[in-house]
Amino acid sequence: MASTTSDYDYFTHVDGDLCIFEPSPTEVITQTYVHSIICAFGLIGNVLVIVTYMFYKRAKTMTDVYLYNVAVADLIFVVALPFISYNEQHSWLMGSVACKILRSAYSINLYSGMLLLACISGDRYIAIVQARRSFGTRSHTLIYGRLICSAVWVSAVALTLPTLLYTQRSEEPNMGSEGVTVTCQLSFSRNETAKLMKVVVPSLQMAVGFLLPLVVMVFCYSSIMCTLLRAQNSQKHKAVRVVLAVVVVFIVCHLPYNVTLLTHTLSLFKVRSCVVEKINLSVLDVSRVVAYLHCCLNPILYAFIGVKFRSHFRQIVVDLWCFSKKYIYSARSSPGTSDICTSGLKSSEASNNMSSFSA
Template identity: 40%
Template sequence: MADDDYIDSEFFNTSSDSSEGHKHFLEFHKFFLPCVYVVVFICGLLGNSLVLVIYLFYQKLKSLTDVFLMNLPLADLVFVCTLPFWAYASIHEWVFGKVMCKTLLGIYTLNFYTSMLILTCITMDRFIAVVQATKAYNQQAKRMAWGKAICLLIWVISLLVSLPQIIYGKVCYLDKLICGYHDEDISTVVLATQMTLGFFLPLLAMIVCYSVIIKTLLHARGFQKHKSLKIIFLVVAVFLLTQTPFNLVKLIRSTRWEHYTMTSFHYAIIITEAIAYLRACLNPVLYAFVGLKFRRNFWKLMKDIGCLPYLGVLGQWKSSEDASKTYSASHNVEATNMFQL
């Protein structure tokens, strides 16, 4: 975990800030991150579990998009399941042992970067579906096979990137027992690799692919075009707002040692880290619930478990869907493909 990595003995011994500032920071750290972990855990558990249930029992894996959207909540779900352990350790100390420390560090990192790489694949898949719609449709079976192979490769790559956390993860005593990873000899290489996979690669894919998609949609005509554009801007905005601050802080921290001794900088790390974890809650909404097919299956699930008076609610939703389809002309394949992903 990042927060365990930056709380070290040098911070407490060499900081130029007052001891009162240290005390306030430790109190803030003790209660702020656990609260964030619990909120992300609950929301991420509910949202991603719901997506998995719908894909397993209602929607099935009929397209490449479905394959990616099945792996994304799976990665996010395992990621959020590690958060209760870190929440407890932040409040008290690490009591789960060395093996559990290495395992949870590995699982945490594995699923974090699996999720980010899958986001990259979803972006590229949307690019092909919109810009090369006819070709994508004709090669659907081949794309499905490639997609499954790519998902397997993503998990393998993420496991390799996670190995330093697994190998060098350890429990040490710094005022209390903590589980963390820190190795000066390879930390720079690991940071560069993880930032490339976890931030710059998804960002580059979004900039390039969504720029072309927007250009294509602007030349299309139809009811769905405007909704598709809104979804694109929302996806990019959420990614930038949640991931940029934390990665920027990590880059700054890696360049100059004196940042380790600034209490204000440690506040920045904690807050931006908490913001970055929100993506695990937002991914189900951004990448699943925007699809018409997924929402239809969601209402079926709600009907089956008796959570709504489905005749009225489902009827209203059906009317909305039918109206949407009526306004969508058959020749506007680019716009409808984008919106229904």
């Protein structure tokens, strides 16, 4: 059996001992509740976005195509999250295949989601700042949008390959006690590969999954804000606040995790004490959960804040109510149902003629 080198199982203590990290019961309970909340809100929000685009709102712009794909990327992660939490608490009972797939799900969501958010900011920059120059070049926007989204997904899968190939379910004997510790993380048969991948994987996450989208978003949205502020229009100033919220939420959610990840990566090849390493890993876990929150906030920031999208959301609620009434009550016992459903349909049709800046 080849020897393996894992990221977080053990490391050499300053006194030559080995450290074993096990989450406390309080940490496990807290993580379970927080992950459940993220999963519930992320699932509801992103499913509503997908249903809206599939049945209520036809994609007409590149931003629509990007928003749909962002919702798909976030949905992949929130569906995988409860399985990740369950397996982490039950020694990865689902096996090695699930270990690889579930660990890769976050990586694919990270790369595809962040790159798509950068694409949204770029499309809005072209539409608002370069509006006159781009007017004649946006006739085939849906085709371009789908091609760009396909390229983003291919890039996300390619960047996830190291995680998919080297993530393994492994069993390590407990030091000084019976039993084994089961982990699912990056494992390597050669020290040279371990040293390389322990730097490459987090570096790619920070560079492509955070810094590149951040630079693009800051440039594009700063230019958009300057353009909107020059326009003497109250609606435009509301849009400025939305743009600012998009950038602030992105930074607040992802900056702490990436700074902690950078600090942890730089210290991987140094001798650390158990106490310091436990603190570092605890901060990494907390900041990672904060980053997870972004998948719940994306539908609010990019979809539901728009007037048309809120109208479609209300129509979904009306349709669900009508659908339930259809099978619970007969038409005679609920004479008002038809009127409400009809009025809801008319309001949905009228909303298609409304326009707004959806941030």
